[in-house]
Amino acid sequence: MKKLRLLFSLLVIAALFATPQAFAAKREKFGVDKRHVEVKKELRQIKTSKEKFKWKMVMPWSKGLLFYDVAQHFADTVKLASGGRLDIKVFSAGELVGAMETFDAVSKGSAEVGHDWPGYWKGKNENFVSFADVPFGLDAEGYNIWLYERGGLEQMQELYGRYNLVVFPAGQTGQDMGMLSNKKATKMADFKGMRVRTVGWYMDILNKLGASVSPLPGGEVYLALERGVIDAAEFSSPAMNLPMGFDDITKYVIEPGVHQNASQCSIFFNQDAWNKLPDDLKWIVKTAAKETQLWSYAWMENLNTQAIKEFKKKVEFVTMDDETINTFAKTTHEYVEGLKAKYPDVKKTLDSQEQFREDYAPWREIKSRVAPWPSADYIKGKHLQ
16 A cells, blocks of 8 residues: 555646646647747847938827727837837827828828728728727737737738738727717617717718718717707727717717727838838837737726726716517618628628638637626626626
């Protein structure tokens, strides 16, 4: 018996100190860091450059919008990481070019850098919307995985590249708030004839469902709500909406924000300017874009928790019933399928996103019952996200 115990003890000790290779002997290594492979190839060629650059960044945002802060954060990170060798000066909408002139200004080289919400450029190619947000589409987690690990960024680069641009994700601000409204709408019939402000594909979807939609610029929304020109409006996340004062002139917030599961922004560069940048600064820019992507989501969601508390002091949050949400989802699916039939670019990108969602679904289902609600709520049975 003593010999058996000794043998067992020796086996346990051996297992504890076994090498990782011993455990993985039956299988090859699972997963590869593609960047590490790339760096190994380039490391010998990359040297710290001494050349300095002063660039201009233009955008559709005014200084009052938190999107502006996201763009500034990126510029600050690049300046800090490069030791000032790449200094990007940020200009808000109207300072150098108009809000909707941003894309063309960078494409033509009037400015070296731009920040955007890609959906603004749907007039150039409908597929830009796919990289901004899709109703009932990818959430923030989904965009990050799809962009960085499932070929989404490569598709994005190809699209922007047609316009002499290089692009990177740089600003994920999460799910939008629902519609701030003076009309309580929880059932499908409530949306018939409702006058709504929204943009993008959701505008067409709401019109199909019987609403009357106006794509008003952000600066005109408050006045339109105040004067009764529209009944409801969606604009952005709770933290973005709060400073705009919509809760002073509306009674309800209609949830959930099915029109925008996640709001994705990007940073883009004039191709010719990018080509002149030394390799070490290019790596700094890529890394700064990813850092901004991570920071912006954490920052915005934390601000949202505070903003919701303020909204609840003045407005009532109401939720669409399941039948209404299902009708929205069905109409959205039919609309998106129509876009895919008409635009090959849209089909390629949305099929790629849908394939990821299907592949991810089993793991999402398996892990879904440990949603991080407050302990007291979870213990009482609130398990699903």
